[in-house]
Amino acid sequence: MTKYIICLGDGMADHPIKELNNQTPLKKALTPHIDTLSNNGCLGLVHTVQKEFPPGSDVANMGILGYDPALYYTGRGPIEAASLNVTCSENEIIFRCNLVNTKNDTMIDFTSEHISTEESTQLIHELNQHFSQQPIRFIPGVSYRHIMIADKKFLSLNTTAPHDITDKKINPYLPKGHLEEQFYSIIQEANTILESSPINKKRQQNNKKPANHIWPWSQGKLPSLPGFKDSFGISGGIITAVDLLKGLGKLTGLTTPHVKGATGFIDTNYEEKIKESFKILETHDFCYIHIEAPDEAGHMGDHELKIKAIEDFDKHIVGPVLNYQKQNPDTVIMVLPDHPTPCHLKTHTREPVPFCMYYKGIQNCSSLDYTEHNASLTSLVFNTPWELLTSFLSKKPLY
Ligand SMILES: [Zn+2]
Known part of the structure; x- marks a missing residue:
């Protein structure tokens, strides 16, 4: 059975920063594992927030999970509830x-x-x-x-x-x-x-x-979302510290186990998050691993902390996921943020974000590292995140 893993670095995308020689934190950070996926897989941009919505994590993550907020979004409060x-x-x-x-x-x-x-x-x-x-x-x-x-x-x-x-x-x-x-x-x-x-x-x-x-x-109002399994044919779970993502899991029938020591910040327990992720994949086929720290660093306007958060995400989440793929070759991996949280603005923006996708035998690899700029050089653009999810689940990254 094919396994599907999404590694989501919340708010990871950014703008060029003067103090970083006009590089973004993603460009500056050492991310060998994400770069491996990007070089050997496909790299592109996805519009995660449609124009009628503010660029919140609620709307963006709902979309990436395959649900059009225009049909299902009723507010952040109800999802957290x-x-x-x-x-x-x-x-x-x-x-x-x-x-x-x-x-x-x-x-x-x-x-x-x-x-x-x-x-x-x-x-x-x-x-x-x-x-x-x-x-x-x-x-x-x-x-x-x-x-x-x-x-x-x-x-x-x-x-x-x-x-x-x-x-x-x-x-x-x-x-x-x-x-x-x-x-x-x-x-x-x-x-x-x-x-x-x-x-x-x-x-x-x-x-x-x-x-x-x-x-x-x-x-x-309390939203009513069709189940993930009914919609996409596979069951799975979400690993997160954040109520918002847990709520999306509850509403879509995805399991959301409690992760010991998950804080939603730089001091989170990455080891436990990965352990729980692989546990989900023992009995399910889909896992959405959400890491909040890059977003928090962006809100604080701290680009050094954001670089650290991205490097930790690469080392402690994407690295083990790549290893998992070596032992389970029929695994599809995608890495992306939900929205940019530029350090100089300390809040979210609605620009498209870079994604990379990898599985064994993927054609037309990008041969590019994972950065905002490189993603804009490829001609691959998804106008909605649910189209991206469908393409991810059907292993068809290109139109
Ligand atoms: Zn977010």
């Missing part, structure tokens, strides 16, 4: 809800200093007690990341991601639109509970920022 096995009724919608720290109406910290899960779970419990007579409920997640479920009448509100407005006055970014005042009064009521909570009082005594504001965003 799926990873927590949250369900709701027809009349309810799901918000992602941060517990944030604000001061003088300014967004100080969208993570409330990475508040502990223990503390935030207690805060969420207090909110639920307060709102027990109203059609509002909260579901605790990890650290500052939670879920809020509310009446579907709030679906059309315009909400803003809290990580995009650090140090800005919050008023222009509070939910706007139909029923905004009614919704805002819920937020204020919640904030009053948070302000007076013993948990936050204790945080302040210990000179920690209180989680004094709820920040609901990216709301939508």
Whole structure:
């Protein structure tokens, strides 16, 4: 049976950086394994984000997994909720809800200093007690990341991601639109509970920022996606530290095992991630290995850290995958990011990203290393990521 492995370096693509002699982190990083795949396989570009969507990891990864977001995307909140096995009724919608720290109406910290899960779970419990007579409920997640479920009448509100407005006055970014005042009064009521909570009082005594504001965003209905196996004929799994990817797995029937020590950052446990990946391939034919660290480095604007993240990805993920292919020759491998996260912008962009694909017997190899520039030199361009997935699964990389 053919095995299919996608190695996804989140946010890996970038722009030329002055301090790197106008090279990108991908060009500068030593990536012998990815380069082996690229030289001996095909190299091209893929548009992962269609023009009607913002360039988020949610939309991009959904597309790379073979699902057109225009048909299936209902918001980031609902996908993350799926990873927590949250369900709701027809009349309810799901918000992602941060517990944030604000001061003088300014967004100080969208993570409330990475508040502990223990503390935030207690805060969420207090909110639920307060709102027990109203059609509002909260579901605790990890650290500052939670879920809020509310009446579907709030679906059309315009909400803003809290990580995009650090140090800005919050008023222009509070939910706007139909029923905004009614919704805002819920937020204020919640904030009053948070302000007076013993948990936050204790945080302040210990000179920690209180989680004094709820920040609901990216709301939508729970999406319904056809199963991966029904759609593509094979079963598989996703290896990731991130709720968003776990949620996509849950929604598509892909297994998403817990990986010991997976952090979504440079200190993640690569060994365990690879071990769990190969375990998936013992009983399934498809594995999607998602590595978050290059994206985080991009958001921090730290190109040296990004180079390290890419080199680690090459060494600890793509290297072992190449070895796997030597022992299991009927393996198809693809490497790509979901979107660029250019260090100088500290956020995502919507440009097409380089991908490379390799399997035994592939024709027309690129003889090029894996870089953004080299990918643009080949004439291979996929306009949608689901066309790329179909081509990957049918071992037909060229039109
Ligand atoms: Zn991403």
